[in-house]
Amino acid sequence: xxxxxxxxxxxxxxxxxxxxxxxxxxxxxxxxxxxxxxxxxxxxxxxxxxxxxxxxxxxxxxxxxxxxxxxxxxxxxxxxxxxxxxxxxxxxxxxxxxxxxxxxxxxxxxxxxxxxxxxxxxxxxxxxxxxxxxxxxxxxxxxxxxxxxxxxxxxxxxxxxxxxxxxxxx
Numbered sequence: 709x710x711x712x713x714x715x716x717x718x719x720x721x722x723x724x725x726x727x728x729x730x731x732x733x734x735x736x737x738x739x740x741x742x743x744x745x746x747x748x749x750x751x752x753x754x755x756x757x758x759x760x761x762x763x764x765x766x767x768x769x770x771x772x773x774x775x776x777x778x779x780x781x782x783x784x785x786x787x788x789x790x791x792x793x794x795x796x797x798x799x800x801x802x803x804x805x806x807x808x809x810x811x812x813x814x815x816x817x818x819x820x821x822x823x824x825x826x827x828x829x830x831x832x833x834x835x836x837x838x839x840x841x842x843x844x845x846x847x848x849x850x851x852x853x854x855x856x857x858x859x860x861x862x863x864x865x866x867x868x869x870x871x872x873x874x875x876x877x878x
Contacts, residue, residue, distance in 0.1 A: 709760050709761065709762060709811065710760065710815075711758050711760050711761075711816055711819030712758065712819075713756070713757070713758055714751075714757040714759045714783070716748050716751050718781070719744045719745075719748045720747075721777070721778035722750075722759065722778065722781050723741075723742045723743060723744055725778070725780065726742050727741045728804065728805050729802045734837050734840045735802065739864070750785070754827065755783065755785050755786070755827070756783075756784050756820060756824055756826075756827050757781060757784065757820075757823075758782050758783075758819040758820050759778045759781045760778070760779055760780040760803075760815045760819075761776055761778055761779065762776065762779050762807075763776070778804075779803065779812050780807060780812035780815070781802055782800065782802075782813075782819070783799070783820070784820065784827075784829065785800070786798065795828065795830040796831045796833060797824060797831075797832055798833060799876075800834065801820075801846075803816075808842065813842075813846050814849070818850070820832075821876075821878060830877065830878050831875060831877050832852075832875065832876045832878065833875045834847065834852070835858065835871035835872065836871060836872045837869060838870055838872055844872060847876075850876065852875060853874065854873070854874055856873050857870055857871065857872055
């Protein structure tokens with residue numbers, strides 16, 4: 709696996725992976741699938757995004773994706789629009805189903821940390837569903853601190869859901 713900066717040409721692959729996260733209902737409050745064009749709008753010139761590619765096939769993974777395929781991404785976005793929060797970014801990471809649990813999310817996040825520092829960010833924050841234990845384990849292993857829980861923070865499919873707030877100082 710190798711991480712590299714994402715480009716608008718990756719938008720289709722990113723949309724496919726993000727849409728899996730939407731379908732799974734444990735990673736985002738979003739319910740509308742995203743298109744290539746939707747993802748292209750994420751490239752704002754301010755917020756870094758990286759993708760992870762499979763650079764060689766490994767039969768033990770038994771995956772359909774081959775070398776050079778985008779298997780994961782991590783992105784930053786605006787935390788709050790006020791100037792006082794300019795050094796803070798929201799962070800998200802998504803991994804293609806076939807590659808989950810194999811370290812692709814960590815590869816993406818580590819590359820994003822460097823890109824975020826270079827872009828002038830000093831802190832990353834995220835909100836994770838409590839039942840998304842894989843993401844909570846990954847962020848904990850990557851040095852994120854659990855700050856607390858927002859109770860009944862948003863609705864997904866008509867049900868109020870809690871989220872765990874995590875932060876990492878870069």
